[in-house]
Amino acid sequence: METLHDGTETPHEEAFELPRVITGTHGPEEGAGAGTPWPDDVPPEQDDSWYPLKDDPRKARRMEYLIAALWMVTGGCGVGLMICYWTGGQAQVEGALLASAFGCLGAGLVLWARYLLPGQDVVGSRGEHYSELEERAAVVASLSRGTDAMMSRRGFLVKKVLVPVGGIFGIAAVWPLASLGPRYGRALYHTAWYPGARLVDQFGRPIKASDVEVDGVLTVFPEGHADPNTPQNAMSPAVLLNIGGALMHERKINQGFEVKSGGNGLVCFSKICTHAGCAVTLFNVLSMQLVCPCHQSTFDILEDCRPVFGPAPRPLPQLHLGVRPDGYLFAVSDFVEPVGPGFWDRGGPA
Amino acid sequence: MSTVAERSAARKRALLEEKVLDELDDRLGSSKWLRSALDKVFPDHWSFMVGEIAMYSFVILIVTGVYLALFYSPSSAVVVYHGPYRPLDGQKMTQAFESVVNLSFSVRAGLVMRQAHHWAANIFLAAVAFHMGRVFFTGAFRKPRELNWTIGLTLLIVAMLEGFSGYSLPDDLLSGSGLRVVFSIIQSIPFVGVWLAFTLWGGAFPGTSVFFTRLFVIHEFLFPLILLGLLGAHLGMLWHQKHTDFPGPGKTEHNIVGSRLWPQYAVKSAALLTFIAAVIFGLGGFVQINPIWVYGPYNPARGSAGTQPDWYVGWLDGALRLWPHWEFRSFGHEIANPFFPGILLPGIVFTAMYAWPAIDRRLFADYGEHNLLDRPRDKPLRTAVGVAALFFFADLTVASATDLIGNALNVSFELLIEILQYGSFVAPIVAGVVAYKVCVLLQVQNAHPIQRPVGGVMVRDARGAFHTLGAEHAHAAPEGNGHEAAADSEETALEAAGGEPAPG
Amino acid sequence: MTSHSTSRPRILAGPAALVAVALALFSVLVWALPAPAQPKSQLKTSQSGASQSGVSKVAAGTVARGAKTLGTVKVSTDPAVITAGQQLYNLHCESCHGPGGVGAKAPQLLDVGPAAVDFMLTTGRMPLNSVTQQPLPGTPYFNKTEIAEIVAYINFVDVSHGTPGVGIPTVPPSCTKESATCPTLSEGNELFLMNCSQCHDASGAGGMLSHGYVVPSLRQATKRQIAEAIRVGPRPMPGFGPGQLTNQEVAAIADYVYYLTHSGNRGGFGIANFGPVPEGFVAIIFGLGLLLLVARVIGNRG
Structure with missing residues (x-):
């Protein structure tokens, strides 16, 4: 125990009259009080030259060789990296060389630190992380002296002029934020679907009612808008489903937007989830459900995609389908309600 | 056993050091500070190094990130890919995605750098979380360190956002799906949501040509700058207030026991840095992470099973899955569903975390300064709260993998989600009570050897x-x-x- | 001195353990190392041979469509084979599917066609122990000859019934490895990501459908099985008819899926290709875990 503190018992400095509660830190403590027992952070004299292998030169020598060998591996890996890079690179080889190089370097450093560097714990003073009382008083005095000089007689300048002016100017300064984005207007109420738009697949080929098999599914886009990577088109992808003939009559909810063709019924729903906007595309034929891959919202196709499980709060909007005399499917109109996740004004007029 | 040659070399070196330091001091007056800095004592309990793991991961993030930034192209201009990865040959994609594919296949050492960067980010956040847990459970946030807790928590939040923005940069299917969800969450904020989302994206989703430029500036400049600033403040405060330590023989509130910065702690710390680099680059070379070429370029009409964010955002994704299908509508307005799990929940969680030092003070009526740490068992209530919080986060994180767990265990995700919905209430309570009981039991046994001398x-x-x-x-x-x-x-x-x- | 006194030279256990762990790790990773996927080194000639000879070099910038198409496997109509198939059917299938495939506990087989039978048997989905089970891939119960016999029998039943069903498609062999003569890969990629990845995962690792239906991984699937599944639609998966996906497109998807699951992971060990969740798991347990061990070796353990 003796080595831990050198017994510099300074008299406990009392009367630390601070305007705050400091408990537990200023008791009559071994070696450290509110005073300056040691110069800040400088440990008392201790034997810094001792290290764990000091008394065993042979072991120390062996350790030096081991460390040297480890670091030479690092050097070798460096050469290997250069060769690897020069010959075209290969991710796994690069990873192996980098990991071995750093690993050996670190292993050498650890051995060095643990066996060949002073290994004794030293004890330092924490010192004080706060200021003396007089300094605090001086700061308060300086601050109030300056503030008084500013505010006496001319306080109105700050209160009545500077603050309002600053407010106005501050608002003016954030004005450019408006140029970051356009006014959203009715953007969320419309998609790229338009009356008469033919349904096309991902390569832009129009789709006939007879193309989709019973229980079949196809992702469709409005003709001319098959590339969904624009804000206008991103909300328009839809899922075309052939639910067959028998199930057509079992539907509990039915907006009458489907197309009947050859005894089969084709329905088309927005592919954008009403929860968080992911593409709702998992199709469970056995239960006639669409499932969202992001948060597992489940929609019952036979109830016009009413959500039956998961966080989605609303049905997927349905596209009013029509079939042309030449057999191609088309949209009678855009979706009648906003597509995708909710927002503050969603209930407003479209 | 120093030889004559060694002694003379040491003399020479000392002379050189003196000269350099003299020159420096002539200009900066640096000696006083340097002396205290070199002799500074650091407690080197292993658990105190977790913060260092986080810091050094951040260093590696910066180094690899700079390399990646030299090749990344923040543009949503549409290009046609022609490169070594055949399945994408001839496909239209954004320049951002193309540049990341090229970085992975055509730039030498690009793939290992990209993967190391991603692994470093995941490990960085893991270390930050572990570090925060250590600080919480040992009461290291108590006076005088409340301010540093606040800074550390802000670091965590900014790091999460930084990680997510990086995950979003490649513009692959996962990135795009994540951004789509975030757009929906922002859009759900009452009054300003849609305006805010349109402002950030420059228009409706997936945004206009300015979007990737903005995301790039945010990821490469804004957040790293904030992180660096906060990290500097975090370390500065640590330096000034000095590290906490576990109670033990010879340790008091006023002394500090450990290794000196120079040379022992510096060498140990350097060793830690190199080991972190070894692990991160080893993972970067050997374990595949985020193979964007498999996911393909983002397309709002596409989806992939297993669409999840990186682990540190997983709890929010899980919350989105567990929150029921509620949203509130009246007078033509609505508060949309994602608002509650996506904005309100993290708002409450982070507010509670910011407030914890103040709560803790009142809870234990302890307004004093503490440089010695609590053992978790000695503050059963705090430990119980922490364990409960961990179980809450774990429950939500597990919820973000319901489809994968269902696939692996052949259980329906409906059942899993229902279990986890109840679990988000039950698990924290049960775990908290158990933790409390265990703490009290451990106190009774009082088996830990370092306990005895203190206070006796x-x-x-x-x-x-x-x-x-x-x-x-x-x-x-x-x-x-x-x-x-x-x-x-x-x-x-x-x-x-x-x-x-x-x-x- | 303190309890963690360092006055006694410690044995080299700590660092040695660290080095050992590193070496073990290294060797494990080397073992997990996939075949190096270097674009340059693998510009070998196509393995496809004759079936590719008709395909001219594709001009850069265009995606060749219709470069390849599906063939059909001839199903035997030899009465001996059909009889053998019938015997197998009566032994293993009749209890659920009814005599002559008219259906009982399990669906009827009067119009399923050879592709469905071949798919169910070669992937080991059938025979099932219980009709309430979801048929999932496994080890095939029958050998190749037996499967051909059962297929021939069901084909005979279906043809007699006047509803022959979908024939067994064949996909021209090619593109097992990356090569310059695989123009359909890109088309297959686009089709796969639009029509398949939502359930099967972009990596083909599989996923989960509603009501507890598991979406199987595509890793074990052959190209023929992929084409069969697309055409047949093994429930709960929907089928895709020629109006939705042409023969060429089905061949392209099969090509791409086979490429996807057989070309190795360029980034290293794939951790089940399940995306960010296992990645986070590895980062926390393996990455941070290893670093905590390192910290324990470097720091004090007092």
């Missing part, structure tokens, strides 16, 4: 023998660090309930 009083009896008296004399001990009552479970329970007797 050594007395000499009439025959000259020495005895250490335990808890019954604890309050007579001069040092109040909160451990005196440890042996007495009833008293600790009382203390946890808020009636801790004033120490000292």
